[in-house]
Structures are given as C-alpha cells and as structure tokens.
Amino acid sequence: MNKKLLLVTLLCVTGYTISGDDQTTDLYDSIFLDAAKNGKVQELNRLLRAHPNIDVNAQDSDGYTALMLAAYNGHDDCVTSLLDHPGIKVNAQTKNGYTALMCAAQNGHAFCVTALIRAGASKGIKNRNGNTAYDLAEDRDHRAIMSMVKNK
Secondary structure (H helix, E strand, O other): OOHHHHHHHHHHHOOOOOOOOHHHHHHHHHHHHHHHHOOOHHHHHHHHHHOOOOOOOOOOOOOOOHHHHHHHOOOHHHHHHHHOOOOOOOOOOOOOOOOHHHHHHHOOOHHHHHHHHHOOOOOOOOOOOOOOHHHHHHHOOOHHHHHHHOOO
16 A cells, blocks of 8 residues: 555544545545445445545446445445445446446345345346346356346
8 A cells, every 4th residue: 555545544544534636536536445345344434424525436447436346345334335325326337337236246245236226226237248237147147146136
C-alpha cells in the first residue's frame, strides 16, 4: 500500500473527513472498492459515514463497482450494507456488461443473489457475450442459483 493510501485509510479509520480534490476522491474510491472486494464491512461502513459524498457507484478500471466486487466474492454483509445506501445502482454494468447479479450468480453466492433480486436487480440484462445471470450460473452448474435467476 502506498503512503498516500495508508494515510487516507488511517484518517478514515479515525473518523477524519477529507473533501475536495480529485486525487483525494480517487483515493477514497480505491479504499472503498478494496473494502468491498475484501469483505471489510466495518471499513466500508466507516467510509460511508466519514465521507457521505463518496461515490458508492465508483468503478475500477474494468468498470466493477463496490457492489459488484462484494457480490463476486460473496461478501453478504458488504452487499447488504451497500444495498441499504440510497444512491446504489443495482443494475450498473462493467465494461463487459456484467452486473452485480451476474457476479453473484456466476460464483454461486445465493444470499447475494437473493438480496440483489429483492433490491430490484434485473434478471434479463445481458453482458457483451449475450449471457444473462442464468447463463453464467448454468455454465458453472449452480442449479439452485439457476432457479433463482430464471427469467420468467
């Protein structure tokens, strides 16, 4: 972790709020995405409290949001926390067209799939390859997930 990222992390943990320049915003986004990806729900929630204007839909270089990263890795508590945020875009897509629902379905994370569907995630969105969440679950033989994401 570089020194600037470590400094911002420490400031966030202690409740200090930094606002202003784009470089600081990028650091907050990077820490936020990392927390979601690694299932650090306490850090995620601290960031949301300490930096209320943080972009909860910020994307990494591939277009993955915090919600997608948490869903991909099966971090139920992070998914739940992010879905509670009023600004979350549940059907946001990566550069390749993946949604959080696709990420969860592909990796067999039933709790995340259920939470996303309840939050309004669309089962019918297709990625660049023309696959839906159902197709991705089917490719990995996640039968329980397949029944959950079947587009009726």
